[in-house]
Amino acid sequence: MSRPGFRLTSWTTGAVVVAAGACLTACVQVPDAGPVVQAREPVQTAPIDNPYNNPPPPTPGASASRIVTGFLDAMTATPLQTRVARKYLTNAGQSVWEPEQGVVAYSGLRPPHGTTTVRTRLRGADRIGPAGQWLGPVSRAASRLTFPMRKENGEWRIASAPNALLVPRTFYEQSFQDASLYFFDPTGRILVPEVVHMPQGQQLITALVHGLLLGPRPSLTGVVRTFVPPGLDVDPLVVRNGTAAVILSGPDPGLLSATTTRLMLSQLAWTLRQDPSVSTFTLTIAGRTITDSTGASKFSVNGSAFNDYDPAAARASSQVYALRRGRLVSGPVTKLTSVNGPFGTKRTGIGPFAVSLDSTQLAGVTPTSLLVGGIVLGSSEPETVLDGPGLLRPSWDFAHRLWEIRNDPEDGAAVLYVAKGHQHTLRVRGITGENVRRFIVSRDGSRIIAVLRGAERDNIVASRIRYDASGRAIGASRAKPIQWVSSGTTRIRDIGWTSPTTIAVLDQLSVSQAEVRILNVDGSTRADQASPTLISGRVRALVGSPDQPPFAVLPTGLQALSQGESQIVPNRQIPTEDLHHLTYAG
Numbered sequence: 001m002s003r004p005g006f007r008l009t010s011w012t013t014g015a016v017v018v019a020a021g022a023c024l025t026a027c028v029q030v031p032d033a034g035p036v037v038q039a040r041e042p043v044q045t046a047p048i049d050n051p052y053n054n055p056p057p058p059t060p061g062a063s064a065s066r067i068v069t070g071f072l073d074a075m076t077a078t079p080l081q082t083r084v085a086r087k088y089l090t091n092a093g094q095s096v097w098e099p100e101q102g103v104v105a106y107s108g109l110r111p112p113h114g115t116t117t118v119r120t121r122l123r124g125a126d127r128i129g130p131a132g133q134w135l136g137p138v139s140r141a142a143s144r145l146t147f148p149m150r151k152e153n154g155e156w157r158i159a160s161a162p163n164a165l166l167v168p169r170t171f172y173e174q175s176f177q178d179a180s181l182y183f184f185d186p187t188g189r190i191l192v193p194e195v196v197h198m199p200q201g202q203q204l205i206t207a208l209v210h211g212l213l214l215g216p217r218p219s220l221t222g223v224v225r226t227f228v229p230p231g232l233d234v235d236p237l238v239v240r241n242g243t244a245a246v247i248l249s250g251p252d253p254g255l256l257s258a259t260t261t262r263l264m265l266s267q268l269a270w271t272l273r274q275d276p277s278v279s280t281f282t283l284t285i286a287g288r289t290i291t292d293s294t295g296a297s298k299f300s301v302n303g304s305a306f307n308d309y310d311p312a313a314a315r316a317s318s319q320v321y322a323l324r325r326g327r328l329v330s331g332p333v334t335k336l337t338s339v340n341g342p343f344g345t346k347r348t349g350i351g352p353f354a355v356s357l358d359s360t361q362l363a364g365v366t367p368t369s370l371l372v373g374g375i376v377l378g379s380s381e382p383e384t385v386l387d388g389p390g391l392l393r394p395s396w397d398f399a400h401r402l403w404e405i406r407n408d409p410e411d412g413a414a415v416l417y418v419a420k421g422h423q424h425t426l427r428v429r430g431i432t433g434e435n436v437r438r439f440i441v442s443r444d445g446s447r448i449i450a451v452l453r454g455a456e457r458d459n460i461v462a463s464r465i466r467y468d469a470s471g472r473a474i475g476a477s478r479a480k481p482i483q484w485v486s487s488g489t490t491r492i493r494d495i496g497w498t499s500p501t502t503i504a505v506l507d508q509l510s511v512s513q514a515e516v517r518i519l520n521v522d523g524s525t526r527a528d529q530a531s532p533t534l535i536s537g538r539v540r541a542l543v544g545s546p547d548q549p550p551f552a553v554l555p556t557g558l559q560a561l562s563q564g565e566s567q568i569v570p571n572r573q574i575p576t577e578d579l580h581h582l583t584y585a586g
Contacts, residue, residue: 068112103165105172132196134524182270183224222466227263229253242279252286273301312547340377352393397445430479457490485527496544514539545584
């Protein structure tokens with residue numbers, strides 16, 4: 001993508017910055033429908049429409065710098081639209097300006113200055129791509145903007161403008177919200193949510209479907225796939241009596257197989273269900289009404305067939321597991337009872353452990369090995385699957401892959417997984433070779449998140465795991481940082497899932513107080529947005545799950561944490577007796 005008007009070339013190709021492709025292309029044209037919050041992200045909200053704002057067009061006789069100022073102001077129109085902003089451009093500039101390529105959210109702006117060339121600088125700017133994906137901070141150099149000016153009919157106009165929607169952060173935070181696009185893992189067995197940042201209100205639902213139609217970005221090759229046919233576009237969605245009419249135009253994909261139809265409908269159902277005003281939907285592609293294998297043409301967004309692909313793993317156990325005097329116990333958190341299998345009837349020497357999502361297997365760390373065995377009565381004795389000290393608490397994903405990290409004093413961390421009885425090593429740049437304190441793997445197997453111990457502070461990084469069509473891990477992206485700042489420490493005590501796309505981060509401020517923050521896995525949560533939840537006492541660990549309530553583990557018991565839209569808050573405390581290494585399945 002070319003970026004006329006930018007002196008620097010940092011943004012000259014590819015996606016530039018926030019939900020423009022999925023937002024302006026679909027949203028700026030004709031808004032009509034409802035809002036979104038992430039599926040299984042704790043709270044769904046009613047549609048939000050910000051107050052109407054229609055900025056004025058150019059004033060006759062305005063200076064060049066005032067024209068640029070007016071242009072920037074015009075991009076804060078509500079609902080989102082660029083009709084007024086285009087009036088600040090020359091005719092030629094209008095024809096090449098592509099604001100749908102992205103959005104830049106900035107915290108501050110140097111007043112525009114100049115005449116034939118107007119310059120300004122953004123401060124604290126972040127960028128998100130055309131499908132709503134977070135791309136991170138704008139570099140200092142790329143924050144310098146240049147607007148060449150021309151006189152047209154005696155009035156100053158912008159000859160070329162950045163191909164993005166440029167908005168103040170306050171406007172962005174009031175007008176956009178987190179949501180998810182749902183794709184499948186490479187085997188087509190489980191949905192994988194991709195965090196996006198979309199406009200609130202009636203424009204949102206159309207933007208989400210448009211983002212889904214764009215498909216996975218190239219960097220996600222091998223991580224996710226889509227079953228939505230390519231080359232389609234969406235008409236503005238209309239919701240009547242709870243039914244969203246999804247009308248897709250473009251090339252006729254021909255007859256779709258029953259499997260492709262079911263998986264495509266699942267992607268749409270999970271994407272649409274984020275809007276609480278949508279209960280059912282219909283789908284038309286290139287004038288053809290889509291039906292499922294039963295002949296139905298109206299589908300419930302919460303249909304049981306779609307729930308089978310739940311990214312939190314539909315059949316995962318909801319029980320809590322722990323060790324009591326070295327033996328495994330399980331059940332509701334208020335009533336943990338002994339397990340009859342090998343790990344529950346005798347001490348096996350394990351410490352930190354993980355239970356498979358179907359509750360059939362346990363992997364436990366000893367000082368010198370990783371033991372794996374069955375949980376129920378009659379299971380065979382645990383066997384060693386990995387040797388060596390330095391093993392961390394393991395993690396299971398939906399495909400029964402067992403993930404582990406082993407820290408070596410000289411070589412650093414090695415990322416390992418065991419599948420079908422075979423051990424594999426996966427090189428993950430930014431994690432492999434580092435000093436890893438804690439790690440977790442998403443249930444869909446697409447993300448590995450690690451806490452790295454540095455000399456002065458801990459850092460959180462996330463990598464995406466790539467697979468072939470058989471489910472064999474074949475690579476991983478370079479781990480990228482997830483922003484984290486504490487109120488008074490540089491060390492992280494624990495991390496845990498709170499949804500398929502958010503994690504809780506625990507740090508201990510003092511002997512008498514800890515704090516927990518919720519962060520997006522895409523790294524988009526700014527430090528000033530991550531409001532801490534304070535917990536009295538010394539917190540040993542978190543008990544987290546993408547679909548179960550979280551707990552903080554204190555010496556006196558468990559502190560239940562009620563999860564709200566953007567943070568967790570202390571609730572009641574549940575006394576426990578001599579419990580260690582508490583965990584959910586996964």
